[in-house]
Amino acid sequence: xxxxxxxxxxxxxxxxxxxxxxxxxxxxxxxxxxxxxxxxxxxxxxxxxxxxxxxxxxxxxxxxxxxxxxxxxxxxxxxxxxxxxxxxxxxxxxxxxxxxxxxxxxxxxxxxxxxxxxxxxxxxxxxxxxxxxxxxxxxxxxxxxxxxxxxxxxxxxxxxxxxxxxxxxxxxxxxxxxxxxxxxxxxxxxxxxxxxxxxxxxxxxxxxxxxxxxxxxxxxxxxxxxxxxxxxxxxxxxxxxxxxxxxxxxxxxxxxxxxxxxxxxxxxxxxxxxxxxxxxxxxxxxxxxxxxxxxxxxxxxxxxxxxxxxxxxxxxxxxxxxxxxxxxxxxxxxxxxxxxxxxxxxxxxxxxxxxxxxxxxxxxxxxxxxxxxxxxxxxxxxxxxxxxxxxxxxxxxxxxxxxxxxxxxxxxxxxxxxxx
Numbered sequence: 282x283x284x285x286x287x288x289x290x291x292x293x294x295x296x297x298x299x300x301x302x303x304x305x306x307x308x309x310x311x312x313x314x315x316x317x318x319x320x321x322x323x324x325x326x327x328x329x330x331x332x333x334x335x336x337x338x339x340x341x342x343x344x345x346x347x348x349x350x351x352x353x354x355x356x357x358x359x360x361x362x363x364x365x366x367x368x369x370x371x372x373x374x375x376x377x378x379x380x381x382x383x384x385x386x387x388x389x390x391x392x393x394x395x396x397x398x399x400x401x402x403x404x405x406x407x408x409x410x411x412x413x414x415x416x417x418x419x420x421x422x423x424x425x426x427x428x429x430x431x432x433x434x435x436x437x438x439x440x441x442x443x444x445x446x447x448x449x450x451x452x453x454x455x456x457x458x459x460x461x462x463x464x465x466x467x468x469x470x471x472x473x474x475x476x477x478x479x480x481x482x483x484x485x486x487x488x489x490x491x492x493x494x495x496x497x498x499x500x501x502x503x504x505x506x507x508x509x510x511x512x513x514x515x516x517x518x519x520x521x522x523x524x525x526x527x528x529x530x531x532x533x534x535x536x537x538x539x540x541x542x543x544x545x546x547x548x549x550x551x552x553x554x555x556x557x558x559x560x561x562x563x564x565x566x567x568x569x570x571x572x573x574x575x576x577x578x579x580x581x582x583x584x585x586x587x588x589x590x591x592x593x594x595x596x597x598x599x600x601x602x603x604x605x606x607x608x609x610x611x612x613x614x615x616x617x618x619x620x621x622x623x624x625x626x627x628x629x630x631x632x633x634x635x636x637x638x639x640x641x642x643x644x645x646x647x648x649x650x651x652x653x654x655x656x657x658x659x660x661x662x663x664x665x666x667x668x669x670x671x672x673x674x675x676x677x678x679x680x681x682x683x684x685x686x687x688x689x690x691x692x693x694x695x696x697x698x699x700x701x
Contacts, residue, residue: 295326295327295399296329297400299403300330300404301383305354314404315330319357329394330362334366335368338527340368340369350365372530403428405431406436414427424465427467428467429469437452439602456480460477460481460482465486467489467694489693492685493617493686493690496686498621501623521596522553522597523590523594524556525555527557528556530602533649547575556580557581565578588618591624594624599613600655607631616637620677622678625644627658629650629651638677
């Protein structure tokens with residue numbers, strides 16, 4: 282199968298994006314590249330996104346039901362190329378094989394897809410996909426744009442993987458190579474700038490394009506009716522603090538369970554954790570062992586249902602491990618979703634994201650991995666009146682409108698690609 286334009290050639294403004302974890306809005310996960318694709322399409326460009334058929338949140342094949350290597354799908358004018366990859370359930374050798382199989386198969390597919398794009402974006406976290414993007418760019422005569430959504434391998438080292446391990450040493454070699462050959466490097470957090478410069482990257486290569494939100498998905502008209510319907514759908518009856526997203530070792534969700542344990546004497550507040558991941562079963566067992574009646578777990582919801590979920594919430598929480606790489610190298614999707622939904626944010630994340638919340642008075646920032654501080658933040662927001670909580674949420678929304686809408690960020694992407 283080949284994806285072909287009407288004359289068998291690429292349109293002049295074709296851009297490819299290679300992101301192992303890219304999704305369409307009907308799936309759980311982050312829609313960064315789909316959102317960019319929609320905006321680039323409006324500007325007249327052809328966009329092709331190469332992604333794994335195994336959804337990270339669901340841990341199963343979602344698009345390929347037979348033995349095919351790949352399939353193509355157009356979603357609102359954005360072309361997705363779904364690539365077969367190996368299955369996995371946990372963060373063991375099978376997940377490493379999943380990453381390597383994607384990197385290998387995306388090369389096989391990319392060579393078959395007709396066209397000569399203006400630029401190819403290779404997105405982390407894992408660097409094998411970015412390495413494949415570089416090779417495709419070289420073969421297709423395209424500019425190579427490296428996008429760092431997570432700083433690998435530094436984040437792995439900060440999480441406990443030894444610097445001397447074979448995996449880290451291999452990733453260091455790939456990291457250095459990619460920094461050298463990239464025409465541009467996109468970072469999602471300001472703090473990544475110094476990390477790159479300290480590793481010899483020319484400052485002029487670096488472009489800051491954080492995560493953001495399509496505000497059209499978070500409409501505020503008729504909000505009260507939507508909220509009441511959503512609360513009925515999800516069964517929210519108390520002051521509800523929602524977490525959405527991955528349940529992995531890096532997310533430090535045991536901090537939320539610790540806060541819930543400290544607040545067990547209050548019957549007016551509950552925590553709802555929505556998503557899935559490697560440690561979810563451990564969290565379920567811990568919550569059951571502590572007999573926490575103020576914590577509920579829900580399965581992942583598609584990205585296009587997140588606005589309704591957040592409309593039902595009273596506040597939203599984000600947690601991460603207290604490691605260096607998370608203090609300067611992350612831009613969590615969920616944080617921007619929370620603010621777009623006008624929710625007060627409880628931010629238990631180190632560094633840059635905590636400062637963003639605090640400086641804009643969009644919520645309460647607390648020390649990462651500190652259940653007592655998290656519990657105190659919940660009580661602080663709970664003690665506010667509705668007007669005060671509403672004002673806090675609106676300040677977050679206004680920040681998104683000023684700086685983090687997908688229209689603003691897509692324009693910056695175009696500028697970085699030299700397309701304006």
